[in-house]
Amino acid sequence: MLKVFITDDHELYLEGLVLLLNRQPGIEVIGSAFTGESLLKQLPNKDIDILLLDVHLPDIGEEELLLKIREVQPTLRILYLTIMRGTRYIHKLLKYEIQGYLLKNTNITELTKALETVAEGNKYFSKEINILDTNQDFRNTVTIEDKKVDEILSKREIEVLTLICKEYSNSEIAKKLFLSVSTVETHRKNLIAKLGVNNTVGLVKFALKNKLID
Numbered sequence: 001m002l003k004v005f006i007t008d009d010h011e012l013y014l015e016g017l018v019l020l021l022n023r024q025p026g027i028e029v030i031g032s033a034f035t036g037e038s039l040l041k042q043l044p045n046k047d048i049d050i051l052l053l054d055v056h057l058p059d060i061g062e063e064e065l066l067l068k069i070r071e072v073q074p075t076l077r078i079l080y081l082t083i084m085r086g087t088r089y090i091h092k093l094l095k096y097e098i099q100g101y102l103l104k105n106t107n108i109t110e111l112t113k114a115l116e117t118v119a120e121g122n123k124y125f126s127k128e129i130n131i132l133d134t135n136q137d138f139r140n141t142v143t144i145e146d147k148k149v150d151e152i153l154s155k156r157e158i159e160v161l162t163l164i165c166k167e168y169s170n171s172e173i174a175k176k177l178f179l180s181v182s183t184v185e186t187h188r189k190n191l192i193a194k195l196g197v198n199n200t201v202g203l204v205k206f207a208l209k210n211k212l213i214d
Contacts, residue, residue, distance in 0.1 A: 002026055002119050005046060007033045008054040008081075013104075017052075024112055036060035036068075043072045050118055055082040055093070056193050058186075066096040077118050081111070083152065084194050090125075100124040105151075149210050152194065158212065160187040165204050165213045 004027060008014040011034060018029045031046055033039040036057045051069070055062050069076060079100040080093065090101050099118045102111065103126045114124040149158065156177075163173045170184045177184070192199070195206050207213045 001028050002115060003028055003030045003047060003049045004052055004115065005029070005031045005033075005039075005042075005048045005050075006052045007036070007039045007057070008052075009034050009057050010054075020108055021111075024108070027112070027115065036065045039065075040068055040072065043069065043076075048073070048076060050077045050079055050099075050115055052079050052081050052115075055080055055084045056190065062093065063096070066093070066098075070096070079114060079118050079124065081106075102126050149212065153191070157187055157191055157194075160184060161191055161203060161207055162212055164188065164191075164200060165207045 004021060006014060006017055006021075006029060008017070014032055014034065018032055021027050021029050030048065031042055033042060036059050039051075039053075057065065060068075066078075069078070077099045079102060080098060081102050081104055083104045093101070100114055100123055102114050102124065106114075106126065117124040153161065159177060160173060163176065168176065170181050170188065173179070173184045174181045179187075191203055195203065197203055197206060204213075
C-alpha cells in the first residue's frame, strides 16, 4: 500500500483530493495538513512514502520548508501538485532533489501514474512543462498559453495586477480595493510566485502579453 501525505492550503481541494486518492487501489492517504507548520509537526511521527505538496503555503516559504523537511526526513519522496507553472520556479526547486512536479489541472489517471512512478524511485514532471529543454530560457518564463488568465489568477489577483501595472503603490491599491496593505503585499508575492517572474517588470510583461493592460 502506497502511503501518501498531502499538504495544501485550500481546504475544499484538499478534502476532495483525500477522498479521491483513497478510492484508488493501492493508495492510502495517511495524513494531511493545511500549513507548513502543521506538516512539520506531523512528519516525525508519520511513515510516509510520498509527500504530495503545494508550492505556495501561507506560513512558510517553499525553500525554507524543503530544508526543514529534509532535516526530518532526508529521503522522503516529494511530488509537487500546484497551479504554479513558471519554469524558472520549478528549476529553483529542483536543486532540493524533488521527485516530481505536476499541475493541478491533471486528472486522477495521471496523478496516480505520477505517484506510482515516484514510488518506484523515478521522477515525474508534467508534460505541459518541458523542464528538460536546455535550449529554453527558464530565468523568467510563464507557460500558460493553453490556459485562460482567469484559470490561473483569481479575480482579486487580476485587480491587484492591473493596479500594479498602473503604478499604484501597495497603500494606494489597499485604499482603492478596501484591503489592508499586508493583504496587497501578499497578493503581489503570490502573483510573482504563480507567474514565475522575478519582479514588477515581469508582472507588467505578463499583463501586456495577456492584454490585461494597453
